[in-house]
Amino acid sequence: METLFSGEWIEAAWIGRFLIALAFGSSLVSVVSLIRGEYQWGKRAFQVHAWSTFATIGMVFFLFASHRYEFQYIWKHLNNAMPMRFIFSAFWGGQEGGFLLWMFWHNVLGLILLRKKTIWTPQVMAVLAAIEVFLTSMLLGIYFGDFQLGLDPFLLLREAPSNLGLPWTTRADYLTAFPLFQDGQGLNPLLQNYWMTIHPPTLFLGFASTSVPFAFAIAGLMNRSDRSWMRPALRWSFFGVGILGTGILMGGAWAYEALSFGGFWAWDPVENSSLVPWIVLVAGAHLLLINRNRKHPTALFSTYYFPLLSFILVLYSTFLTKSGVLGDTSVHSFVDSGILPQLLVYVISFIALAHIALVESKKWRRALLFICLLLTLLALKGWAIEAISLFIATMFAAGIRAYLKDIQRTEEEESLWSRDFWMFVGSLLLFVSAMHITWQTSLPVFNRFLEPWSDQLTQLGTRWNSDMLLDLAKHNLAPGTDFDQTYHLVQIPLAVLILLAMGFAQWLKYKQSNIQRVLRSLFLPLIASIVLIGMLLYFFPYEWYESPRVALLFAAIFAVASNLDYLLTVARGHWRKIGSPLAHVGFGLVLFGAVLSTSQKEIISKNQIGDISSLNEELNNREDLLIMEGDTLSMGPYFVHYREKYQEGIHVKFRMDYFERVPNSYAPGDVVFFDGMVFEAHETHEASKLFSDDMEDHWMFIPFPNERQANQAQIWKSGIAGEQLFTLEPRIQINEQMGNAPEPDTRHWLHKDLYTHIKWGRVTPPETDENGWMGGKTHTVQVGDSMLVGRTLLTVDSLRAIRDEERPVRGLLDDDLAVVACIQLDNQTRIQTHEPLYIVRDSLIIPDLYEAEDFGVQMRIESFNPQAETLELTVWEHISVRRDFVVMQAVIFPQINWLWIGCILMAIGSFLAVAARWQRDQQSKSA
Amino acid sequence: MKKSHIVSLILVAALVGTFIATFTSTSRSVGFIEAESMVGEECKISGSLVREEPVVYDPETDPTLTVFLMEDKSGARRPVRLLKAKPTGLENSESIDLYGTMKDGEFHATEMLMKCPSKYNENNHVLLSENEDPLS
Secondary structure (H helix, E strand, O other), X not given: OOOOOOOOOHHHHHHHHHHHHHHHHHHHHHHHHHHOOOHHHHHHHHHHHHHHHHHHHHHHHHHHHOOOOOEHHHHHHOOXXXXXXXXXXXXXXXXXXXXXXXXXXXXXXXXXXXXXXXXXXXHHHHHHHHHHHHHHHOOOOEEEOOEEEOOOOOOEHHHOHHHOOOHHHHOOOHHHHOXXXXXXXXXOHHHOOHHHHHHHHHHHHHHHHHHHHHHHHHHHHHOOOOOOOHHHHHHHHHHHHHHHHHHHHHHHHHHHHHOOOOOOOOOOXXXXXXXXXXXXXXXXXXXXXXXXXXXXXXXXXXXXXHHHHHHHHHHHHHHHHHHOOOHHHOOOOOOOOOOXXXXXXXXXXXXXXXXXXXXXXXHHHHHHHXXXXXXXXXXXXXXXXXXXXXXXXXXXXXXXXXHHHHOOOOOOOOOOOOHHHHHHHHHHHHHHHHHHHHHHHOHHHHHHHHHHHHHHHHHHHHHHOXXXXXXXXXXXXXXXXXXXXXXXXXXXHHHHHHHHHHHXXXXXXXXXXOHHHHHHHHHHHHHHHHHHHHHHHHHOOOOHHHHHHHHHHHHHHHHHHHHHHHHHHOOOOOHHHHHHHHHHHHHHHHHHHHHHHHHOOEEOOOOOOHXXXXXXXXXXXXOOEEEEOOOEEEEOOEEEEEEEEEEEOOEEEEEEEEEEEEEOEEOOOOEEEEOOEXXXXXXXXXXXXXXXXXXXXXXXXXXXXXXXXXXXXXXXOOEEEEXXXXXXXXXXXXXXXXXXXXXOEEEEOOOEEEEEEEEEEOOOOOOOOOOOEEEXXXXXXXXXXXXXXXXXXXXXXXXXXXXXXXXXHHOOOOOOEEEEEEEEEEOOOOEEEEOOEEEEEOOEEXXXXXXXXXXXXXXXXXXXXXXXXXXXXXXXXXXXXXXXEEEEEEEEEEOOHHHHHHHHHHHHHHHHHHHHHHHHHHHHHHO | OOHHHHHHHHHHHHHHHHHHHHHHHOEEEEXXXXXXXXXXXXXXXXXXXXXXXXXXXXXXXXXXXXXXXXXXXXXXXXXXXXXXXXXXXXXXXXXXXXXXEEEOOEEEEEEEEEEOOOHHHHHHHHXXXXXXXXXX
16 A cells, blocks of 8 residues: 655655656757757757756755755755755755756756857757766666666655665654654755855856867767867867866865865865866867868867867766765765766767767778677676776777878978967877876776786786786775875976976967067066076075976966066957967966965974974974963964864864064073073073074073072073964864864965964863863873873872871871872972872782872872882873863965966956957858 | 877877886785885775774874774784874774885874765664664
8 A cells, every 4th residue: 555655745756757857858859859950859859958957956946945855865965954045055965966057057058059050050969968868867766676877866765775665664754753854964064165155066067068069079070071160169168168277276275265185286086087177178279279270280180089088088077076986095075876887888978979970981980889889788797897998998999090090180290380389289298197197096997997807917927027017916006195206296397398388389370480589579588487486496495306396386487477478568459369378377377376385385383292392203294283272382483372262153163363473582680491401691682593593692501500590490482472463263163974074264465375274172071080080091100200181290209118107197007018109290380299109908909099189180009010110100180170272283375376366367368268269250250 | 200290109108108107106005914014115005993992192192193903904903003183083984094104013104084984874873773663
């Protein structure tokens, strides 16, 4: 019997699923009609698809707005406490919403492309509709045995596979019976901020816009005699470059401002996999730029291939990040949601489409199709990895065949002094850079390919005595954690070359240029960059081994100077010419700001642990500062004071005041310690940074301090806290789902940022016993040892046997053996000696719990070793004397604002270029 | 041969070179036993926290040292000295990836990644336990 579930809005599920089915069906119809040449049908079907997608999105929003927790997607991403302004973040907080967002942009772009029919529209739309078929299938939520086709956003909670068979799912009143279902899980608090509202839509629009050049390239391959597809493809490429670039850097800004990754870029697989399509798209756009007007195209294969590759890399990136295959190599945690096979099919289908389109002969196309079908069968038989390896080999062969035979090639030699040649070189460099990053990111995937060949590799490795093959046989490659080794080693030289080409080629003309004139125009930027790098090195010294970074900084300055000069002399007044140099200036500044701010970052919280650092050499390279509540410590150019901690909403905030550092001044008669020696000042002076600078002129060494000197002496300090400058409040977010997460607080200046975050802080009261005692740790100590118990310094002064007159006072019998430990307690306001006992009565140890009330310290001697003269001492600290403390990190990023300025300029430049191309193409059409 | 071909060839050769270079320069994921034979070499170890042993983090003595016991995939257990403040959620982590080197029977980790159980599974436990008493 069907149960009637009360309170469920079951109709919404059916309407939603109907809309998705309609969207899926109409996209299929659209593809078929467009391929068969029935344009009107195809157009209508695509419109139906677009509007049913929009309706689906509207429906999901409505379910969010009405808090319909019977739907799994809503329950997982929303809760009653969440303000409605986060409804967008919640919407795309999961994979289903992500796909819907992506589809939304595809449909917007598709509708724009449909507005005007050109000879390319039918094929372009066919490709877009095909992409949509796949994307919509991600939302179907149909199971074929174990194979899951898509994730249904309208899935009811009780239907979720993980809940199947649980007793509550059959209760008609489950929604009202369990409080769990009256409130949702809520979006991970880490995602509840405005970055989550703006970053995903920008990024997904960027992703969606790579599919337009892809579609144009496929269309262009279908009709190779006509290369007019390049103009619209170029406009869309630049659009994608601008949007995707903004989206990526927005992600960086998010990480920097709101998350505690410690910077804006961490070469994380997720970041990489959105960067790589962007780089390839930039390369593709520049090749399109070379070839759009040429009668005899150059590098035509790459001109087709890069736009194709860019979109394929977007799909690959989706595969990497959403399938869970990256597993634990990324800080972004992914859950395998069971759609790995489907995502894989998606990537592979479009790789196949691109390569089959690349070859021209019908025979080859049929053969390739046939091989793909065979391999599909092989994969279904269970040899998936082998099939994919063979597939990649086949596609590679197809690419080579197309390059050699099917794409028109010119034997015309490029002039060395032409813009075309250097743009081509630049594009290739970009391509190499993108492939290197992809490779490093894909190591977990590559391991899976090695796995089936493990035995063969081991055999070969032993036969040839090759360690490398033996290593490969273990299929356990992992990306290194040393970014210099893993990425910078290759990426920095590439970036240097790219930037130099960028600065140089801007002055070249297409086809052929007068090199002397070019060199003359380059003279000024070159001189300017040499002067600037000189000044830079004066203010920011680099070590010799950092010379690649210096080269990169120089190349970036040169690229900026050269393009800026071009902008001001050649492009001034012609807005259509501004786009390219402006974007180049922006790109140069991004790299300049990124390299300078990270390589010159100064961790000012370093080496502040105090006396302990001398005890443990490992501590010297630690980067964190421990600060007690109420204390003021010197930190870099500041003094930092931990004022208080308070809770606000889901955040525990730590209020840290920053004070100016002013030189300490000493007057005659002041006594200080330095390095264990005592000195007395003989004149009034301001302290320098180092004691050694002052010692001879202002201080007198006191070999035998008198009582006054011994009492007065304080540790020498070069600076003291002056005026309060500002307050920063780094915080810890209370996050039950993901675990508490630190969030940084950053002070911005024009020329630098001070970035601080909490490494460790207490957000819940410490654990105590019923009387408020904490700790209870046992230490092995001997005479002379000291340790800190909270704020009290405990020193074992001496040990002695008990005196007879003490026995009655301490409640001891005459036969008891007892050792008295004289323990000095010092909490800076008072020093006292306390005497806990170690008692043995009839060869039994009598535990003696000793409390030093004034200090809030409790101790007990557990055992005494007379030979070694060591004690086992357990100490407790009382909660009432406890002072709170935090472990924090503070970093200065100098000149980081160039990065953000560059980012904005690059986006503006790209959009100006799109607008200029658009206007020019319109004019050339009407002419 | 065209100039562009020469440039392409050089770059492709460079690219292949960097690929092969990764085979030797990247860190490897190994077990504790194997890591002990790789003296001074960085490696990656995956495993999970041994929950019976406490995670020791005493920021007052050293704010950047966390000590815990980890079991690798083959079942070998070694103490780990993570040179960082204790990451939040370590106690609840499902699996741990460490980067570092083996030194005197202890693993000195400089970098650590964790995987935490998905929130969804956790709540299934909640649902299950609620159902043990159907009248709740």
